[in-house]
Amino acid sequence: MKLTKTKTFPYWKYIIVCLLFLVMLPLNAAGIVSGSTLLILGTVIFYAVVGVGMNILLGYSGLITLGGAGFMGLAAYLSGFCSTRLGLPFILCLVISIAVPTVIGLGIGVVSLRLEGFYLAIATLGIGEILRQVFVEFEPFTNGFSGMRAAYPKLFGIVLTREVTYAFYAIILLIVMILVHNIVNSATGRALLAMKGSESAAQAMGISLLKYKLIAFAISTVLTALGGVMYMHLIKYSYPTVWGLGMSLNFLSISVIGGMQTVLGAVLGALFVIAVPELVIKQLPVIGTLTGVAYVFNGLFIVLVLLFYSDGLIRIGSDVKKLVGKIRGKKNDIDQRSGT
Amino acid sequence: MTLTKEAVHKESPDLKEGVLLECRDISISFGGIRAVSDLTFDVRENEVYGIIGPNGAGKTTVFNIITQFYKADSGAVLFREANGNVIDLVSLKTPQVVRKGLVRSFQNIELIRDLSLADNLLVGAHIHFETSVFSQMLRLPAARREERVLREKAMQVLSFLGLTDRADQLAAGQPYGVLKKIELGRALLSDPRLIILDEPAAGLNDTETEDLTGLVHAIKKDYNCSILLIEHDMRFVMDICQRICAMSFGKKLAVGTPEEIRAHPAVQEAYLGEE
Amino acid sequence: MSNFIQILFSSLEIGSVYALAALGIIIIFRTSQLINFAQGSLGMFSAYIAAFFIQGGESSLEVQVMKHSTIIAVLVGMLAAFLMGVIIDFLVVRRAKKQTSPLALPIITLGIVMMLTGLAPIVFGGNPLAFPRFIENASVSILGVTIMVNSIVCIILGFMVLAAVFLFLQNTVWGLAVRTTASNETTARLMGVPTKIVTMVAWAVAAALGALSALILAPSTVVDIVMMDGVQLNAFIACVLGGFQTFYGPVIGAYILALTKNIFGFYISTTWGTAINYVLILIFIVIRPYGLFGKKTVKKV
Numbered sequence: 001m002k003l004t005k006t007k008t009f010p011y012w013k014y015i016i017v018c019l020l021f022l023v024m025l026p027l028n029a030a031g032i033v034s035g036s037t038l039l040i041l042g043t044v045i046f047y048a049v050v051g052v053g054m055n056i057l058l059g060y061s062g063l064i065t066l067g068g069a070g071f072m073g074l075a076a077y078l079s080g081f082c083s084t085r086l087g088l089p090f091i092l093c094l095v096i097s098i099a100v101p102t103v104i105g106l107g108i109g110v111v112s113l114r115l116e117g118f119y120l121a122i123a124t125l126g127i128g129e130i131l132r133q134v135f136v137e138f139e140p141f142t143n144g145f146s147g148m149r150a151a152y153p154k155l156f157g158i159v160l161t162r163e164v165t166y167a168f169y170a171i172i173l174l175i176v177m178i179l180v181h182n183i184v185n186s187a188t189g190r191a192l193l194a195m196k197g198s199e200s201a202a203q204a205m206g207i208s209l210l211k212y213k214l215i216a217f218a219i220s221t222v223l224t225a226l227g228g229v230m231y232m233h234l235i236k237y238s239y240p241t242v243w244g245l246g247m248s249l250n251f252l253s254i255s256v257i258g259g260m261q262t263v264l265g266a267v268l269g270a271l272f273v274i275a276v277p278e279l280v281i282k283q284l285p286v287i288g289t290l291t292g293v294a295y296v297f298n299g300l301f302i303v304l305v306l307l308f309y310s311d312g313l314i315r316i317g318s319d320v321k322k323l324v325g326k327i328r329g330k331k332n333d334i335d336q337r338s339g340t
Numbered sequence: 341m342t343l344t345k346e347a348v349h350k351e352s353p354d355l356k357e358g359v360l361l362e363c364r365d366i367s368i369s370f371g372g373i374r375a376v377s378d379l380t381f382d383v384r385e386n387e388v389y390g391i392i393g394p395n396g397a398g399k400t401t402v403f404n405i406i407t408q409f410y411k412a413d414s415g416a417v418l419f420r421e422a423n424g425n426v427i428d429l430v431s432l433k434t435p436q437v438v439r440k441g442l443v444r445s446f447q448n449i450e451l452i453r454d455l456s457l458a459d460n461l462l463v464g465a466h467i468h469f470e471t472s473v474f475s476q477m478l479r480l481p482a483a484r485r486e487e488r489v490l491r492e493k494a495m496q497v498l499s500f501l502g503l504t505d506r507a508d509q510l511a512a513g514q515p516y517g518v519l520k521k522i523e524l525g526r527a528l529l530s531d532p533r534l535i536i537l538d539e540p541a542a543g544l545n546d547t548e549t550e551d552l553t554g555l556v557h558a559i560k561k562d563y564n565c566s567i568l569l570i571e572h573d574m575r576f577v578m579d580i581c582q583r584i585c586a587m588s589f590g591k592k593l594a595v596g597t598p599e600e601i602r603a604h605p606a607v608q609e610a611y612l613g614e615e
Numbered sequence: 616m617s618n619f620i621q622i623l624f625s626s627l628e629i630g631s632v633y634a635l636a637a638l639g640i641i642i643i644f645r646t647s648q649l650i651n652f653a654q655g656s657l658g659m660f661s662a663y664i665a666a667f668f669i670q671g672g673e674s675s676l677e678v679q680v681m682k683h684s685t686i687i688a689v690l691v692g693m694l695a696a697f698l699m700g701v702i703i704d705f706l707v708v709r710r711a712k713k714q715t716s717p718l719a720l721p722i723i724t725l726g727i728v729m730m731l732t733g734l735a736p737i738v739f740g741g742n743p744l745a746f747p748r749f750i751e752n753a754s755v756s757i758l759g760v761t762i763m764v765n766s767i768v769c770i771i772l773g774f775m776v777l778a779a780v781f782l783f784l785q786n787t788v789w790g791l792a793v794r795t796t797a798s799n800e801t802t803a804r805l806m807g808v809p810t811k812i813v814t815m816v817a818w819a820v821a822a823a824l825g826a827l828s829a830l831i832l833a834p835s836t837v838v839d840i841v842m843m844d845g846v847q848l849n850a851f852i853a854c855v856l857g858g859f860q861t862f863y864g865p866v867i868g869a870y871i872l873a874l875t876k877n878i879f880g881f882y883i884s885t886t887w888g889t890a891i892n893y894v895l896i897l898i899f900i901v902i903r904p905y906g907l908f909g910k911k912t913v914k915k916v
Contacts, residue, residue: 058718114904118650122855123900126893129848133890179477186476186487187462187469194452194463201450204407205530206438206467215473245848249652249725256722261454292733299729302722307711310719 010185011178017267018174021045025163038166039234040278044270045169046230051254051266052180053223058252059260060184061216062196063112064121067128068224068251071101073135073243075228077142080150080238090153090233098225105221109214128248135240147239150232162234169230173267176223181263183219192216224251250274257305259312268313276301353418355426360385360566361442361534366405366415375401376590378415383534388560388567390577392601393587394610399570400447402587403538406568407444408434422533439467441533445523445540453512457503457522460511461494464529490529497525500558517548524555528563535559537569541576549576556580578602586610620760622877628766628831630873631773635828636843636850637857637865638780639821644859645797646817647708649720655847656731657696657822658829659840663735665692665830666744666838685747689830693823700822703727704815732840746833769831776827777866780820784862793817797862849876856896858906868907872896 024041027033050072057063075097082093108127112120135142142148152160153168160168183189194202195212203209232238250273258269277294309315355362362382368375376398383389391399404410406417408429417429421440429437437443443464451460468490475483498504501521511519520540527535540556541549553576556567571577577584578598586593586601588610594601601607636654643651669688711723748765749772755762784790795803796813804810829843836842849872850865857868872892879888905911 111901114901116904118644118859119855119900119904119906121650122851123897125848126852126897130890130893133886137886182479183473183477186479186483187466187471188473188476190452190455190459190463191466193454194466197452197454198450200409201446201452201463203409203434204438204444204446204450205463205526206435207463208433208435245844253722253725256719260718292736295729295733296737297733299726299731299733302726302729303707306719306723306726307707310711310716 010181013264014174014177014181017177017264018170021170021173022167025167028163035162037279038162040275042166042169042234043231044267044274045166045173046227046234047250047254047270047274048267049173049176049230050224050227050251051258051270052176052263053220053227054251054255055258055260055262055266056180056184056192056223057216057220058255059262059265060189060196061192061212063213063216064117064252065108065124065217065220066121066245066248066252067108067124067126067131069243069245069247070128070131071105071221071224072228072231072247073238073240074101074104074131075225076232076238076243077135077148079229080148080232081141083154083233084148084150090155094226094229097229098222101225101228102218102221105217105224106214108221109217110210112213112217113210125245125248128243128245132240132243135243142238142240145239145241147237150236150238152236153233165234169234172226172230176226177263177267180219180223184263188212188215253302257302257313259314262312262314265312265314272301272305272313273298353416353426353428355418355420356382358384360387360420361406361568362416362418363402363406364416364418366402366412366417368401368405368410368413374590376405376412379587379590379592381585381592381595383566383568384583386560386564386566387583388556388569388581390581390584391568391570391587392572392574392577392584393593396589397587398590399587400538401590403444403536403570407442407536408432408437419534438530438532441531442536443527443530443532443534444536445527445538447538447542449516449519449523451511451519451523451526453510456508456510457514457518458491458494458498458507460522461497461526461529462490464526465490465493467530494529497528500528500562501525501555516543517551520544520548520552521555524552524559528559532563532565534566534568537567539570539572541571541573549573552576553580616758617760618881620758620762622874622881624757624760624762624766624770626874626877627770627870628773629877630870631770631777632828632832632846633849633853633869633873634777634866635773635824635831636846637853637869638777638862639824639828640850641854641859641862641865642793642817642821642824644854645862646793646800646814647704647712647720648717648800649708649724650851651724651821652721652847653703653724653727653731654821654825654850655829655843656728657699658825658846659838659843660699660731660735661692661696661822661826662746662829662833662838662842663739663744664695665689665826666746666833667739668692669746670744685749688746689827692830693826696822696826697819700819701815703822704818708814708818709811735840743837743839746830746838748834765834772827773831776824780824781863789813789816849873852893852896854906855900856906858909860905860909864906864908 021041024033024038028035028038050068054068057065078097078100079093082088082096083090108124111123115123136144152162152165154160191202191207191212192215194205194207195209199209254266254269254273256269257272258267259265277298305313359382362380364380365378367377367379379402391402393399401410405412406429412430418426419429419440419442420426427440429440429442432440452463455463469486471480471483471486495504495507498507501524503518503521506514506518511522520543524537524540541552544552557580559565560567569581581598583595584598584601585595586604586607593606593610594604596604636658640651640654643649643654665688668691669684707723707727708720711720749768750765753764755764755767784793792803792808792813795806795808796810800810828846832842832846850869853869853872854865855868856872857864857866875895876889876892879891881888883891900906
């Protein structure tokens, strides 16, 4: 009997994306791609990591958070503190900076049993705001409005360069995508979708809502914190105002615009929300120089994309495939929507 | 909270020989309205048992009480597990019920639209997945093996339902009759001793209902379990059930074979009004 | 005692700012089933329009009619907001509701936020603008405490507008149409309620309320692109506190929120006062997950 889903190697698309990011390095060395562009793409990478976490939460589990920026900031400050003030090796900083926010994230998971929908959204928003206030006030730790500085990651005693850090981050993104892909296509992923689709049916099938909400928030917070650590060691500077509601809403946008029930969608969303304003719009002649233009166009694009592709930009991929199939005259039987 | 063998034997409630499920004097009220009053009935091994009654009689409420979606105000829901132990389901949380061998379907189809039909069935097999999230994340051999074995099982059920060609299609957009079958099939994946079906024939035409009748017979034979169902389609109920319990306003009117129920004066009055 | 009077009046004043914004949010939420993240930005943009209008007015009108100019400017701002609400509903929301997933809708309002935030400096220039009070340089003494007359005017204005909206909802046929649509849109449509007009008017009114909220706030700060950020946040929290199931819940929540914020701010500290406020509200909604006046909607299986 033929088994379903006998995909030989499902990770090609993630590898291709990683390679596309990596190919920017030789282009940068050759002077075709500028250093600031590289920095922006590096930013896209760690926003994509956070975006994958948001997809798990929003797209696969039906849970929402508007406090993501607070957790990302917490991880950033922790990592900065551990590496610069305490001089700890990068791996240890990473572990600490991820563990602490995740504990809080688990707490939110418990709370999410009681609160639903918008109530949960605003509750997490409140937590994010409280964290931001902490960043401002805890000056001995965070240096308040003066900001905290950090360096590129120090692995095995060597401080990396910007280019190596960028490559390192691209690899991290690849690993994250592969691991999350595995989760999403496993019994855990199905349980999360079941919980999102129908809490009653999920419970009737033996799925514990508490366990899976905790799993969803744990995975999402780990990835958000990881993104925070990556932020700190690429941007090398953090100050409190960054970690506000605006950033949390950016995460939401990245998730929804890219395709929230996919893994790859996060990369698309991050490219669109982060890279397009900086790399495309600001480069346009005349209008590119006006303050606020990037914002206007980005907003306009968001509205248009969601009006026409409410499932996210990732659907463009399936639309292109359908078009190609039609052009070639082949019949495309299998619905491309079954799992990316 | 699962009961240990010792605890069960200490306060072991009693079930007659051959009885699989017994609702004993269960009652529940919602805001002052008595939805179910002192209801007692039992379902035997390898039996198809039906509950009928006008709308509002409390049938789905009884199902929710049995499956621990509601907690009864009083009474016990005794169930005999595969290993012979008798437990009171009231002591369990909702997700624990299916692990004891009792699974339900829903009146409104509660399938997951974003999953394929095969994956929807695999949700039914959730309790058989024992590997941790980490194993699944790293696709360790144990996790891969488990997925393969249980996916085979899901394909077998799809074949049993005659839906193999739709295995990878999403549940969203499937015809109603297909969804009803999958809802039924999902219950089979958990290796149940008792399947509880809430209006399985609702919305089906005559041909589909005949199909369903054949399916229920086949399930009873091939899967060696009992079936407890609510239905409004009288022909279907009389065709398929060995015994029927008629309810009205939360109370038991009568229990008996289809013929006995059909001839029962109180049942006739509740359905048709006094002559 | 004098502290209490001070706190009371400033709470009532800032409370009316929050309440107007919160009412705007809940009206759109209940009639269009979406969270409008653009509430603050619409207010901000209208404030810019009003501020621009007044500046233009200053140059051509004499000083002694400035009082009228303020009121007219406010009306102009509210009218502009009203029109923007109509346009947004007509062009975007109506289309979006038919073909987008429910989660995409709030993100679309985020897109609108970005557009407004980007447009404001382009149209109005990058500098913050000033907006005058209704009544300048006048104060009264209440129980020994000096209160600005303008504050009293704003408080009364806030009450009047809120009362007007509630009277409209409760006592008019159109108000009934709004409440019916809020309760169940499909049924309302089946019963002949022109739900499309209702949602459009809802957007327009909500935007106008946001404009008034911004303009009551404006004199005590400046008109710039971030002026309504704090207000919007507090308006959302007021909705959570009051519950999303009623129209009056968020309004009452807004006043309570303003009061507790000021009390904590005064007796503890201004910075930590806000944080403590949030913590207490978070604790509150965990205990009462549907807000002060909300009810759990049980889904029957």
